[in-house]
Every structure is written in structure tokens, then in C-alpha cells.
Amino acid sequence: MLPELIDTHAHLDDEKFHDDLPEVLQRAAAAGVRRTVTVATTAPSSATCVALASQHAALVATVGIQPNHVAEAAPNDWDEVVRLVSGEKVVAVGETGLDRYWDYSPFAQQEDYFARHLELARQHDRAVVIHCREAEADVVRMLRTDYERHGPLRAVMHSITGHAATAAACLAMGLYISFAGMVTYKNAQALRDVAKTVPLDRLLVETDSPYLAPVPVRCKRNEPAYVAHTTACLAALFDVHVAALAAQTTHNARTLFGLPA
Numbered sequence: 001m002l003p004e005l006i007d008t009h010a011h012l013d014d015e016k017f018h019d020d021l022p023e024v025l026q027r028a029a030a031a032g033v034r035r036t037v038t039v040a041t042t043a044p045s046s047a048t049c050v051a052l053a054s055q056h057a058a059l060v061a062t063v064g065i066q067p068n069h070v071a072e073a074a075p076n077d078w079d080e081v082v083r084l085v086s087g088e089k090v091v092a093v094g095e096t097g098l099d100r101y102w103d104y105s106p107f108a109q110q111e112d113y114f115a116r117h118l119e120l121a122r123q124h125d126r127a128v129v130i131h132c133r134e135a136e137a138d139v140v141r142m143l144r145t146d147y148e149r150h151g152p153l154r155a156v157m158h159s160i161t162g163h164a165a166t167a168a169a170c171l172a173m174g175l176y177i178s179f180a181g182m183v184t185y186k187n188a189q190a191l192r193d194v195a196k197t198v199p200l201d202r203l204l205v206e207t208d209s210p211y212l213a214p215v216p217v218r219c220k221r222n223e224p225a226y227v228a229h230t231t232a233c234l235a236a237l238f239d240v241h242v243a244a245l246a247a248q249t250t251h252n253a254r255t256l257f258g259l260p261a
């Protein structure tokens with residue numbers, strides 16, 4: 001029997017899935033993927049993710065505005081996110097966080113939205129999906145401020161690309177750390193070294209579909225079924241059986257997002 005998997009981060013509202021989402025979900029099920037978290041990036045994308053989750057049993061949704069999109073957000077967009085957050089299949093707020101790489105949104109505005117997402121998640125008892133690119137010290141600083149005020153947060157650092165020290169700071173505050181296809185790339189030894197520092201009970205797997213598919217399907221459009229490749233890579237890295245790593249990461253994802261078995 002295939003080990004049960006959960007893809008903790010996919011953008012199934014992306015136009016690249018417009019034509020064949022039912023087939024994509026069938027392939028995911030055939031690969032053992034029991035659940036996929038479809039992650040929002042804007043207010044309209046939040047509404048689409050919620051709608052997709054209501055249409056497909058295997059999907060749960062997040063709602064939020066990704067840091068690269070906060071500058072373009074209309075005045076009512078945040079209200080829409082707040083309206084959607086209490087939906088039955090909404091398991092998390094995000095993706096939120098900070099990004100200096102793309103520089104699409106003023107940094108102070110990104111910080112404002114990140115703080116709003118953290119507050120919204122606590123108000124509604126939802127997990128938080130955190131995006132961090134070239135802003136590790138600032139993300140850790142804001143998480144620490146939140147942690148010192150309110151205690152541990154149910155959250156994941158998604159598709160982490162940074163340093164072991166950042167992972168350690170997040171782990172110390174109770175966060176989960178998630179790895180995407182990049183960890184399978186030949187030139188990603190530094191990232192695999194970071195992965196090895198993460199305790200198995202805090203490790204998650206994701207695809208970040210449709211982007212950055214794992215080896216050996218690297219050049220294809222990424223889709224949830226491929227989370228099996230990233231799981232296999234991490235199992236080899238930790239020198240554990242793939243079924244054991246799948247069981248552990250699936251258990252972790254259920255705990256973080258409050259998913260039923």
C-alpha cells in the first residue's frame with residue numbers, strides 16, 4: 001500500500017490548473033496524496049481557494065495576501081480575507097511573511113500585513129503559512145515579538161531556503177519547517193544540510209505547485225502527486241524508510257492544520 005501523503009502547499013487556483021484540475025487530483029490520489037492545502041496569494045485567489053476546497057473533498061484552503069501582492073491589494077481586499085477566514089475548510093492564514101527578493105511591495109507595508117495575518121490567525125484559531133525570502137532576520141524578529149506576547153503559534157515556514165540558524169529560531173518558537181522540490185536539486189546540498197537539522201516531528205513536505213518541480217520531473221509543471229519525490233529524497237537524507245517519513249510528515253501536517261485522519 002502507498003504511504004499516505006499530504007501536500008501542504010500548492011497553488012491550485014493558478015491558471016496552469018484551469019484545464020485539468022480533476023485529472024491532477026486523480027493523479028495525486030493515485031500517488032497516495034490524501035490531502036492538499038491550496039494556498040492563496042491575493043483576496044480573489046483566497047475566494048477561489050475556498051471555492052475549490054468546497055468542490056473537492058481532498059482540498060483544504062488558506063486565505064491571505066502574499067507579501068509580493070500587498071501593494072496591489074484594493075482597500076476591500078483585507079476585509080474579504082477576514083470574511084473568508086471562518087470558512088469550514090479554511091485551515092490556515094497565508095501565505096504571508098516578508099520578501100526582499102522581488103521588492104514588489106514597500107517593506108513597511110509587508111510588515112503591516114504580516115502582523116495582520118498573525119493576529120487574524122490567533123483570533124480564528126487557524127495555522128499560519130509563512131513565506132520568507134531574503135528577509136530571515138525580519139521574519140524571525142516579527143515572529144519573536146508575537147511569540148513573546150502570545151506564546152507559541154501554529155505555523156509553518158514554507159519552502160524554506162535560508163540558513164540553519166533561521167530554522168533553529170523558528171523551531172524554538174514551535175514552528176514547523178517545510179521543504180519543497182528545491183531540496184531534491186543536485187546543487188542544493190546547503191538546503192539538504194539545513195533539512196538535516198530539522199527534527200522529524202517538525203518536518204513537512206510540499207510541492208509549491210505549479211512552480212519548481214522536484215527531481216526527476218524538474219522540467220514539468222509541478223503538481224501535488226510529485227510531493228512523493230520530495231518525500232523520497234528526504235527519507236534518503238534522514239536514512240529512514242520512505243513509509244516512515246511519509247507517516248511522520250502526514251501526522252505533522254494533520255497536527256498543524258487540524259486535519260482529521
Ligand SMILES: [Zn+2]
Nearest residue numbers: 009039095208
Ligand atoms: Zn506558495
